[in-house]
Amino acid sequence: MIKKLSMLKNSYKRKFLIFAAFVICAAYIGETHKGNTQYTIYFGSQPIAVTSVKPEAFYKAYGDVKAKLYSEGKNNLDNDIYIEETSLKSNDIRYVGESDITEVLYSRMDDKEPILTGKTTQIFKYVNPYYVECEYVYDDSMYEDEMNVTQYEAPGTREVTVIETYYNGERHDRKILETNIVTEAVPRVVHVGTVKRPLYVLPVTDYILTSCFGPRWGTNHNGIDLAVPTGTSVAAAADGIVIQAGWNGGYGISVYIDHENGVITRYGHMSETLVSVGQEVKQGDIIGLSGSTGDSTGPHVHFEMRENDVPIDPSKYVSY
Numbered sequence: 532m533i534k535k536l537s538m539l540k541n542s543y544k545r546k547f548l549i550f551a552a553f554v555i556c557a558a559y560i561g562e563t564h565k566g567n568t569q570y571t572i573y574f575g576s577q578p579i580a581v582t583s584v585k586p587e588a589f590y591k592a593y594g595d596v597k598a599k600l601y602s603e604g605k606n607n608l609d610n611d612i613y614i615e616e617t618s619l620k621s622n623d624i625r626y627v628g629e630s631d632i633t634e635v636l637y638s639r640m641d642d643k644e645p646i647l648t649g650k651t652t653q654i655f656k657y658v659n660p661y662y663v664e665c666e667y668v669y670d671d672s673m674y675e676d677e678m679n680v681t682q683y684e685a686p687g688t689r690e691v692t693v694i695e696t697y698y699n700g701e702r703h704d705r706k707i708l709e710t711n712i713v714t715e716a717v718p719r720v721v722h723v724g725t726v727k728r729p730l731y732v733l734p735v736t737d738y739i740l741t742s743c744f745g746p747r748w749g750t751n752h753n754g755i756d757l758a759v760p761t762g763t764s765v766a767a768a769a770d771g772i773v774i775q776a777g778w779n780g781g782y783g784i785s786v787y788i789d790h791e792n793g794v795i796t797r798y799g800h801m802s803e804t805l806v807s808v809g810q811e812v813k814q815g816d817i818i819g820l821s822g823s824t825g826d827s828t829g830p831h832v833h834f835e836m837r838e839n840d841v842p843i844d845p846s847k848y849v850s851y
């Protein structure tokens with residue numbers, strides 16, 4: 532009598548286990564909203580995803596099981612409940628496709644606890660931004676160390692179609708099926724200079740050469756004279772450090788720049804200096820305004836180059 536009661540209890544317990552094992556299978560319920568069917572995928576009683584694509588379902592057997600698949604045959608003219616009974620070996624996968632499976636019942640053929648697990652897939656689309664690679668345009672109107680952004684980038688958008696696979700409600704993998712561009716991304720366009728930067732440039736660009744380097748009036752003219760209207764910007768011939776700025780005898784208001792390679796440049800007869808001694812300058816920086824100060828007969832820039840303190844003809848480095 533006691534033994535029988537115990538067996539009854541065991542039998543009851545097994546039915547409960549079968550029910551519990553079913554609950555762990557992923558399942559889905561379809562609902563129609565405004566003509567679009569939405570499928571809510573459940574893991575147990577917990578909704579985990581909503582998709583407009585009918586999920587496919589797989590069930591994998593752990594241990595040998597006998598399974599009954601119940602389906603409300605919605606596409607069946609008789610509208611009968613479809614029941615399929617099947618035996619599965621351990622690790623068999625039963626594909627139940629897009630049928631409206633509402634219930635899976637099974638019992639394991641040995642006395643051990645039956646386990647059945649579920650797999651669902653879902654496909655969905657989303658739109659996200661994307662960028663395209665920068666475009667470089669080589670430009671022979673710029674020095675090789677110059678860059679200029681002529682167009683800034685803007686993201687485009689693309690629609691991505693993704694398939695996700697869930698095992699027992701946990702995402703197992705995700706694959707991109709397709710991407711379609713909705714709006715084109717705009718690349719950043721950068722112009723990159725190709726011209727080798729000259730070692731030295733003339734301090735002014737629009738000038739009349741009124742005196743060359745060499746003997747003049749019984750002495751030596753140590754530079755070249757570039758006639759420009761008073762107030763013209765005077766640029767540094769190259770990078771360097773200002774070693775003289777202000778009045779300096781016959782040079783009048785002048786600037787000297789030490790290029791730290793044995794070469795010093797001098798700019799004479801200016802009306803104003805815009806730099807001070809010790810200041811670092813870059814090639815092309817405006818160091819002062821032209822004038823006619825010191826020993827000068829008219830507005831011009833006296834441009835002088837010295838190598839190891841010996842005046843040289845600037846045509847060695849610059850053309851004019």
Ligand SMILES: [Zn+2]
Binds near residue numbers: 752833834
């Ligand atoms: Zn001169």
